[in-house]
Amino acid sequence: MASRYFAFGCSFVNYQWPTIADYIGVNFDQYYNLGLPGSCNTLSCSRLMEVDEIYQLNPETDFVSVGITGYGRFSIGFDYTKEGDRAWLTAGDTLVKSHSKHPYKTRLFAKQLDNYDWACYRSWVAVKTMHTILKAKQIKHIIYSSIDNLRWGLDYEVTTQVKKYLNLIDNYIDIKESLDEFSTKEQGFIVDHPSPRQHYLYLQKYLPMFDTERTKDIHNLFNNMFTDEQRLKKLGPNQEENKKWNNYKCNNIKDNKVIM
């Protein structure tokens, strides 16, 4: 039976350059990347339920990773795109980093309806659901922090009861140091998105079982694909890099047959 890997999370999982999921993915026969840039934890949880429905997750062949994202997010269902299609509106941290460039609907939700307590509660529900389902179904999995949520309960004040929920989220997470914190420490200042190299270093530190020959080979390939890390982080990938990366994804990541 073909081994399968399903990755869930935000742009720290599915991005315009390789992420930790792409390094892990080379070790499986089939690799599905369900990450959506800017998505919230509730959406990751919903997508896990979709995947379970469609692919019938089972302990024999499957491995799942979940990168926990920022709590201050809320993904809005099925907005109309410019092309007239329907799509998730996933604008990232709208509650704590409100920005005039965020879509109107996400700003409206953050400003008029959302609050720190509810945001934490939603993330707790999502993480608890994913943890419970994966554990109960005996699916091999890893839940790690993508985004640094350490300011919740401190700068972003919540009630005593919600603080308990924040602590409970920690209990469900297998790797406590977030990719965010790890990359920031490694670089010496706050980074927007970790580079491919930093994703690999994180894997070496926390998921050494996936630092295989295949992973090392792919690391070399990615190094050749993205040669200038500083420029990549500052300006994003150039045309040539985009082309190579999209080509790689087409050939190595399976099409997701999710419901939405």
Next chain:
Amino acid sequence: MKSRYFAFGCSYVASRWGTIADLIGANFDEFYNLGTSGSCNTYNCSRFLEADKIYNFNPETDFITFGVTGYARFSIPDKENKVWLTPGDTLFLDKDAIRPQKTLLFARNLDNFDWAVYRSWCAVKTISEICKSKNLKHVIYPSIDNLLFLTDYDLPAHIIELVKDILDMCDIKESVDEFIILNKNRRGVQYKDGNSDCHPTQLNYYNYLKKHLKQFDTTKTLERYNYLESIFDYDSINTQALNFYKLYVYKYTIRDYKLWEP
């Protein structure tokens, strides 16, 4: 070990008179009625997860029911007033409808039928999967008739499939709503004070239980039904609510839920 029963759902589970959950509850040592009037399926799924955390659901002692409610809802916590806003269906409403401002803002600016169905599907699937994989005895049944989503809203095929899938996940296919209509039962109560309430009556629930949940058609259930009927006050809606709480809820159900409130 004490047997425990946890009921989740909307006003068809927890109301101002006895519901199907109150009848089933007579057969357990401890009865936790976690239903909330007007709540959505997502809210009830969250409550289910909280209850699992607090009470540590286990197959030896526990039984769970989930009454699937209307899809066109979204419950919002109101931090200022420290309450959950659970006003029932908001997506269907006309522009003059009166509901809490926040729920109308969500319904009119952000919500849509596709997403509403999808949210309910996620909630039902979550509860169904967790109950199955933890070997928890459970019954998922439709409280509200949501079949109009198949006929009235011109939804895309993949959303229609979700509506059907929700029904597939239900252990009982006939909703309480449909049961009453198809059996030409009278629903609702007209009080002498002029107030009325169109929810299913205690008799409606008892008949539904006898048809679909025969394992709970016991002497204890009959005694509970008779007791609930005996304390019913048809004179006044307020007295009925007070009596129901004083003479039934505080005596026969566990109230200290410790769930998150805004």
